[in-house]
Amino acid sequence: MNTYSTTQTDSAAGRPVPPVSTELLTLGVEEEFLLVDPVTWRPAPLAPQLLAAVGGPGPRLQGEATRYQVELATPVAAGAAELRAELGKLRSTLAAAARELGCRLVAGAVPVLGPAGPLELSTGLPRQRAVHAHFGELAQTLVGCGRHVHVGSLDKEQAVAAANRIRPWVPALIALAANSPYAYGRDTGHAGWRTLSWSGWPSAGPTPLFADATDYERAVMRLVDAGAAIDANMVYWDLRPSRAWPTLEIRAADVSPDTGHAVLLAVLGRALVTTALSAHDEGLPLPPVTDEVLRLARWRAAHDGLEGTALDPFTGAELPAARLAERLLEAVAPALTAAGDLDLAADAVDELLCRGSWAARQRKAFARREDMTDVLRFLADETERL
Template identity: 70%
Template structure:
């Protein structure tokens, strides 16, 4: 297998240089993180999300529940810098982790349950929408016990969000590989680095974001999903990239939730840099990379299977390359944007550290190899989730 890094894609700024001011230079960040609550004695998911939220001060714009009674979610305030974002995530994680401990539980950045809950899955029943999803999608609703990281980059109107998504599509598999954190599910090694990516792909409204020529095409696709019964409403559009229905942002939804705050911030600043680079390319009238949905489906699965330690598919040539090389290629393609935001040193060091120490999927497998106990893996994830 070749060890070269991928060629720099056509979304990179031209040799004229990147602009140093203007709206592109002031893109903001927001992050949503979903977590499991597990019993600290059995290490199985505990259906106490509402109690944890109450102990944390009640639901609000920053903390809330999810589709099952095992999950909670935090939503950071809008941040201008990586430091602001990190501080907000640490603060909100600390509140939720402390509330979980009060109830004899732990907050865990586990994208899927490593061990299954005791008994049937306990879904939320307090909202008609959740009941409707369970009724419509049946057994598929079992995969709702999934935890991802959603990065919001703004401000972008829907037109620019759709245009940017077209240019970001080739890099989504690399983000999945970099964020792979779910090798174990239901008491087994799945043989994948990100099982959440694979299991979540079963939803008819999830997976690769299609290419859209216009906003009208995008809105038409959303209406078709709803008309076909594949989504109850626009909020059920679970594509890896989507214009937010709530905020003036593009939402990057592909990666698993990260145990380490710094790696969560890394994925956020890389997402912003990709958006910035795409905006430059759009402004300069550069062609959008011609990448097919079929190729992206394959690249997406390969990233979920191999993670950071294996191989992936070059987004522009289709060649099989080491995943580490693809990550380095992504970093190279967004260097000017990272420099503009002041994030280049942080991103470079964080990526170097992951390439040296391994992905979170690889780290979980290393922990399991010591004693062959999956409870050790869950405890490890819980400890890392609480680490500031």
């Protein structure tokens, strides 16, 4: 296990950071999954039937934008063990119901193979039809599956303040989570293609810097007024105050088969928010990050993933992506320690660095026979492993 310093220093920015709060924030995770046919391995439009079989849709198991997708949403959890247990129960329910319907549950961030026919939007959702009508071919990217971490409870001012300071670390989260090297039967040349395909939406991408919550709401309304979003819920930035819950929602990560990976991203998210709010309360200056460098660092993370080269979001200098992940752990080590999560996070990052990212594992599965169905079978088996 790696050990990470708990000294009060932000090693990437070279500035002291204040002691972190001992009051723990809560955790929640939303995960989106694909349903695939186990013969053709193409997306199966069976989400309505699956949800009916589990007594839904409801607050924990829901539909998504298309008939190929289902989503889980955990209850609010106080810590990592509770969150892992909730994720396991919900995933097990979905996987078993999928098997009963004759399909497989796949934690893949984009379709490795495309649907057999035209895109099938969720029925009974006029909003999705309106999105499709307004944005046309962009709607094809709705089939992407992410993992969204909620950290709370926060009011909107706190959520905006935390997002302002977390922005530099989003590329590290993207690299850690990269799980979409293949899309629609082709190698995309990226480790996290979902990040790039999703960034085509005018309301997606890096979260801008905001003066306060009022400034944030003005920006949201500009998107709506310009036609870049059909409503305020269609803000797809990497970080956003949730409109449904008193949380900051960290949206950048690909979904992946491993529940332990979900827990890692959740505790890192909580540690980032805790560290950010402590710095905000102490009146420390914002990190010196330009939008230009942040956008480049975000792209490089999606392109190279964890195995390649990253850009330091503070300086723009190149460094190994693995080192950027280690710097993230160092920067939030005091908050992880306060929550009792440091060993868990360090061990989980070590495991990714030793075994490879999920993008690398997909490529290894493909390399055996150069058959895309092997990738989907691998993802389906790993998703059910829990």
